[in-house]
Amino acid sequence: MGTVPSALKHCLSYQHLLKEQLWIGEPAAPPPALHPGQEFQISGLPDYVKIVEVGPRDGLQNEKVTVPTDIKIKLINRLSKAGLSVIEATSFVSSKWVPQMADHTEVMRGIERHPGVQYPVLTPNLQGFHSAIAAGATEISVFGAASESFNKMNINCSIEESIEKFEEVTKSARNMNIPVRGYVSCALGCPYEGNIIPAKVAEVSKQLYSMGCYEISLGDTIGVGTPGSMKRMLEAVMKEIPVSALAVHCHDTYGQALANILTAIQGVNLYKVMEAGNFICTALNKKTNSKVAQASFKV
């Protein structure tokens, strides 16, 4: 933490936007124990947390404005340079349903593929899967849900039918040594059904894990969860799936996301992520939803 020297500020095309005093720094090392054995860390926290960046797909898909292909590619390239190891790039779904992702092939072909970085793409069915492979995808994702109603409204089939489709996709992917990530939507609540029982989340997660998904991302799709419901859901899921294969995807609709994430983990160069965020918000002509960014940029 400290001020950026003035000469340096002018050279950096982005730094001039930042305020003088910044609280953004490297991850804080825990202070040395004053007495042997004295713990300063919150107990049970991991040393490392992998961030899966879903802005280019989940984010842009849900923005009113569709950004041009070259802007998407530039965004993903900036995020790659920020040190993110997983960036969800696009979705191979019909452009009739998701026009924001219609340029999926161009995006996949146009992005820089940084070594050590994964660029998973969504593939709801075999057709999408084949298009994704043809476009150069090396990792895919499938989206289940813990709510029958949500599944019906979203992809017009029951949970059971969707699992069958995903099994086809996953089998093909595994035959080609392509890793598959599984998502479970509505893990903490459904916009149609309301509360979702943890056992249902565990059941769907288990089905996805058993068919070969290497990781299951548990999504609080409408952001209604709180630390208590997060804990109960994770306890149920962790009976079926090792915690090392779990991820959380928390929406911040009710401002609860960080508290929920903290609960889940009780168990990247940030500047560059902020820069990428500033880039895409300028392109979208909108204000960032990141409070850290709001606090750090000059208005």
Place this chain on the structure above:
Amino acid sequence: MGTVPSALKHCLSYQHLLKEQLWIGEPAAPPPALHPGQEFQISGLPDYVKIVEVGPRDGLQNEKVTVPTDIKIKLINRLSKAGLSVIEATSFVSSKWVPQIAAGATEISVFGAASESFNKMNINCSIEESIEKFEEVTKSARNMNIPVRGYVSCALGCPYEGNIIPAKVAEVSKQLYSMGCYEISLGDTIGVGTPGSMKRMLEAVMKEIPVSALAVHCHDTYGQALANILTAIQMGVGVVDSAVAGLGGCPYAKGATGNVATEDVLYMLNGLGINTGVNLYKVMEAGNFICTALNKKTNSKVAQASFKV
């Protein structure tokens, strides 16, 4: 949780603003244990948390628009009806004002800081000098049986000095507590704290002051407030300061937010099954009222999620 019946919606002057499907309800009782001894609650949480509503003072003070007195009164009345047991409407005092304040006040607050620079910039004296002044004020107040609440600003960081060492926060807190403050509110004035720094600071302060006398006043400037509050209540803190609609910006980070929204805190506490005695609907209504008067958008995410746009 469930939809409000249509007939009822039209009678309530405010309900028509709410969406069909709401996630706002009573505090969720923990589900009955399936097996004896099986715990569903997050361990170490209190049964009850007191909310100290600072919107009318800390919040409105930091809003660009000044609201007329009658609006302030109406806001405070609505917050009272929401079940909030403590609504901050107190003033800064210097010792010579105490007799006048005594006429109507039921409580006063004194504001210390854990940073010399912040103190100097804010009230133009050193920490030591300010403590002396507070001792005068507190003594007078206690002679009149007026309780005094102590605040420690910059508990997790200072806009001028940067990081603040926990031992300093503990030292200032102890001085305020020793002079007779019944409660010490530890303020993350610029919202830079994270769960780790909150924990380290509280560990230091709790060596000097019983946790029952502690409160946290977390700003949400960097979006960390709820995570920090959760950490504090897991360590036994039972009092949380917050502001309806997240009123009040941050004078040190232009364009950024300040106080954490009472609605968002209540949503989290309700979800955890913690009692507060406060009705979230009514706080949202009060928030809607004051934001309309201020012609601004609420900072509460719960309110944003619940009102029809």
